[in-house]
Amino acid sequence: MNMGLEKQGLSIMTLFWGVIAIGVLLHMEWMILALPVIWCYSFFHTHNLKNMSEEQFAQEEDRWLFRFDYLIDNHKELFQKYRMWIAGALIVAGICVLAQELIDLFWYIIPDFLYDTVYHTTGLLSAFVTGGVLIAIGIVMLQKKQHSDSN
Template sequence: MKKMKKNKFWSFFFSFIPGALEMYMGFMKMGLSLMSIFGMVCFVTSLLNIGALSFIGIVVWFYSFFHALNLLALTQEEIEQVEDEYMFGTNQVVFSKVANYIKSNTIIVAALVIVLGGYVVWKACFIFLGDRYGYFWYIEEAATRFLFGALIVLAGIHMIRKKKKELFGETLTIERKEENKEDAKE
């Protein structure tokens, strides 16, 4: 599909839908990635019933809107030079890194799958119970927020520990290089 400018009215209209203008202009990979990310954020927000996650959806929407406006500002020659790539680093290298991470951390991935499956079963039980046991709704709401809040905290701790190992590894490497330089001078 040829990448090109189209009707101004429809271009402006599609710029309000994440990824739609990119697809309309012929950038299918860009449009698909933006639309998928926005849709996934909306899906997860509604599944988990945590309204605070909608902030991510708002950020994705604004990014998509201004990305679309920037594409509209390009000339036809500039549009033809823009590569149609998946956005946010979703290329083969990232996919292989994710696959390697999953292979090396199968226990973590399996635990997350079990927790997510348990959560879906939990939600199904409350749908089945309905209004007969209204107080269970409070338990379910608190458990959901606690569970995913704890997962976010654990993910943050994991990221800090990983960065700390990287920093201390670099520090030790620099110190060893300096010691080797001093030994070479003597």
């Protein structure tokens, strides 16, 4: 597996399939956008390993991508240190799951003609908001550029 480096190969596969599992379980399909990054990392990492000389490859240590041993040994300290971040992540994940289920329920309840109206309106609204944000960012960038040029 991964040219004899089992820990590295298993780490990459666990990360790849873990992102899919978490994205599906929490209804966060946007997490799947990380998959091309993981795949490219795996591809180029393997390509670099393949192109190493025998001496360099012999020095390559088979290690986990994540330090699970450190995590297991220090889990209480890490939990205390990052308690607020962990709690925030759990709250955001819970809100995402509940929001997705409520949105699905909403779409199921409303009549078809209203569904079409709301669907197209929200699509247009998101396009207008995205376009407006992009224009605002561009204007701010131009103003900062002009301000820095005048100094």
